[in-house]
Amino acid sequence: MNFALDLFSIAAIAAGAFFFFAGSVGLLRFPDSLTRLHALSKADNLGLGLVVLGLLPRVGSLLDALKLLAIWALVLLSGAASAQLIGRALRRRGGDE
Amino acid sequence: MSVLQILDVGLALLVLAVAVWTIAAREIFGAVVAYVAYGLLLAIVWIRLFAPDVALTEAAIGSGVTGILLVTSGARLKSAGKASAAAKPGLSLHLSAAALSLLAATALAGVILALPEPSPTLAPEARQELAATGLGNPVTAVLIAWRSFDTMLEKIVLLLAVVGVWSVASDRFWGGAPAPLGRANPQGALLLLEQTLVPLGILVGVHIFWVGANAPGGAFQAGAILAAMWMIVMIARASEPPRVNSLWLRLALISGPAVFIVAGLAGIGMAGNFFAYPDGFAKPIILFIEAFMLLTIAATLPVLVAGPPRRSFGP
Incomplete structure (x- = not known):
């Protein structure tokens, strides 16, 4: 059982790390601000979500698990909102560099 | 070197690189963004030094609040007009600031290296x-x-x-x-x-x-x-x-x-x-x-x- 949980943690965190990696590559390689923003928000949402998922079996108490989930939810909220704000600001400026 | 040590060295190098970016950034806004990233990285450094209180303060004050203070000041400077552009610091000012910073950093490094081992602490009494x-x-x-x-x-x-x-x-x-x-x-x-x-x-x-x-x-x-x-x-x-x-x-x-x-x-x-x-x-x-x-x-x-x-x- 423990082995299975460890395996699950490793798999989920590795998948999360992959999304962060992919998001960073996108941030560096994508041609304009909006697509870069897209890459970045995917990394935040999915990458962090998977890392949190992988950490969940390893927490000591229910409260810690809830804190982890709250952190993810807060990052989702602020990430989505700031991506919107940056996107709007870009459109208002009219430039897509 | 263990994996953690390698990560620590990487973190320290990253902090230094972002610090250089803060200074070298051409625009105020870019410099402020770099400064915020610098503060967040520094918070991770404090966590690695087992000082979560300092880490929280660094993230909240050093990075967050100082960041927005600098962003708003930058915006105000911009709206104050280009009149201040003429007063851009010259090379000599740059050099003397760099020399002063270098001196302070060297002095600090010297003090840190000269600390007795184990370093004096009041932690047990506390x-x-x-x-x-x-x-x-x-x-x-x-x-x-x-x-x-x-x-x-x-x-x-x-x-x-x-x-x-x-x-x-x-x-x-x-x-x-x-x-x-x-x-x-x-x-x-x-x-x-x-x-x-x-x-x-x-x-x-x-x-x-x-x-x-x-x-x-x-x-x-x-x-x-x-x-x-x-x-x-x-x-x-x-x-x-x-x-x-x-x-x-x-x-x-x-x-x-x-x-x-x-x-x-x-x-x-x-x-x-x-x-x-x-x-x-x-x-x-x-x-x-x-x-x-x-x-x-x-x-x-x-x-x-x-x-x-x-x-x-x-x-």
């Missing part, structure tokens, strides 16, 4: 005396019980900063309100943040204040979070920066140091010494003082960000 304060977090005990005078003076420095910001107001605006923080007709995403993040943030702020007695946290970190929530509300235009002559604002600003001084003076009568706390009552008194410091910090930081009054005193 750990031992912790029970007398009724607190569980030695950092809070140091801040409010053993070095309380320093902590009070820090709050007075905050007040001086407010006085400094307000003193650049022109006479006709004195007593009025600073300019609004956000544009008219805030976007939906901002309203969403204001409606969902702010209640949660206030809860988190009060929680961090409350657990500060026993775990990493405390008035400064919590105050910074509450200040951030007030700033979000002002940026979303759900409330405007208060007039600088409003009584409640000024009471909130001075409440922390005032309560601190009164409690310190009361210590003379109750425990025989300035800033001494009577036995058994240390924790309630400390929490009482901290609650008002929380208010002062949460009020001061947004006032600093809002800047001097720009609109004349009116209805």
Whole structure:
């Protein structure tokens, strides 16, 4: 059982790390601000979500698990909102560099 | 080298690289973004040094609040016009600043390297005396019980900063309100943040204040979070920066140091010494003082960000 949980943690965190990696590559390689923003928000949402998922079996108490989930939810909220704000600001400026 | 050591070295190199980026950035905004990233990385460094209290403060104050202060100052500098562009620092100023920084950094490095091994510490004594304060977090005990005078003076420095910001107001605006923080007709995403993040943030702020007695946290970190929530509300235009002559604002600003001084003076009568706390009552008194410091910090930081009054005193 423990082995299975460890395996699950490793798999989920590795998948999360992959999304962060992919998001960073996108941030560096994508041609304009909006697509870069897209890459970045995917990394935040999915990458962090998977890392949190992988950490969940390893927490000591229910409260810690809830804190982890709250952190993810807060990052989702602020990430989505700031991506919107940056996107709007870009459109208002009219430039897509 | 173990994996953790390699990560630590990588982290240190990253901090240095971002620090260089902060200096080398061409635009103010880019430099500020780099500075915020630098603060967040530094917070991770503090975590690696097992100093979560410092890490929280660095993330909240060093990175968050200072970041927004610098962004708003940068925007104001830009709107002040290109007149200041002529006054750009020349090469000699750059060089002397670099030489001075290099000197300070070398001196600091020399001091660090010259520290005796093991380095002098009062940590065991602090750990031992912790029970007398009724607190569980030695950092809070140091801040409010053993070095309380320093902590009070820090709050007075905050007040001086407010006085400094307000003193650049022109006479006709004195007593009025600073300019609004956000544009008219805030976007939906901002309203969403204001409606969902702010209640949660206030809860988190009060929680961090409350657990500060026993775990990493405390008035400064919590105050910074509450200040951030007030700033979000002002940026979303759900409330405007208060007039600088409003009584409640000024009471909130001075409440922390005032309560601190009164409690310190009361210590003379109750425990025989300035800033001494009577036995058994240390924790309630400390929490009482901290609650008002929380208010002062949460009020001061947004006032600093809002800047001097720009609109004349009116209805």
